[in-house]
Amino acid sequence: MTEHEALIFEYTIVGPDAQSIDGREIATGIAADWTGTAHDLARELLNHWRTNPPAEHAEEKIIAVEVTGTNGAYAAVDDPTPVESSVHDLEVAIEAKLVADHVAEQAGKELAEAMRKAHQAGLSKNRVADKAARVMSRPTALKALKG
Incomplete structure (x- = not known):
């Protein structure tokens, strides 16, 4: 979103x-x-x-x-x-976590797609994995390039 x-x-x-x-x-x-x-x-x-x-x-x-x-x-x-305020606060925190997980999942999909496009445009798989090293391990990056 x-x-x-x-x-x-x-x-x-x-x-x-x-x-x-x-x-x-x-x-x-x-x-x-x-x-x-x-x-x-x-x-x-x-x-x-x-x-x-x-x-x-x-x-x-x-x-x-x-x-x-x-x-x-x-x-x-x-x-x-x-509900009482402590339960409401708990519900707000649960929803915040669900929203954060959703955002992270969407960002992961966008990252994987960008990695594949960069590789298709000529960047080597190793170079793509190096660029993504701050957010995922090399094996995970190389696996994402296969999808």
């Missing part, structure tokens, strides 16, 4: 399913204007769906909401009750 892309959260409303421990998907949606955490959005949606569900889902029992952000954030919430 580049700096200029808007953060979008996709969510799934989950209901009970005797065939699956994870439940069944009742509805999905997108929240493009949410500025809080994925956990807060999941709690807000869960509360809304339990207290004021859309008419077509009025009889459905909602057990959880899963939220995934385009930045890598994720939350699964089965209780709409607001």
Whole structure:
């Protein structure tokens, strides 16, 4: 995700399913204007769906909401009750780690692609590995050039 892309959260409303421990998907949606955490959005949606569900889902029992952000954030919430500040801080830290992991994964893919392009443009595999030495070992760099 580049700096200029808007953060979008996709969510799934989950209901009970005797065939699956994870439940069944009742509805999905997108929240493009949410500025809080994925956990807060999941709690807000869960509360809304339990207290004021859309008419077509009025009889459905909602057990959880899963939220995934385009930045890598994720939350699964089965209780709409607001959490105390220490739990909120924990959720914020978890989401920050998920986002950092997502950014690192994307950067790794971009680095591998740039390494392959540099090699295709004439840079030797050893030279590419030397240039990447600050961020990966030589064996890892040479392996990345094969992919």
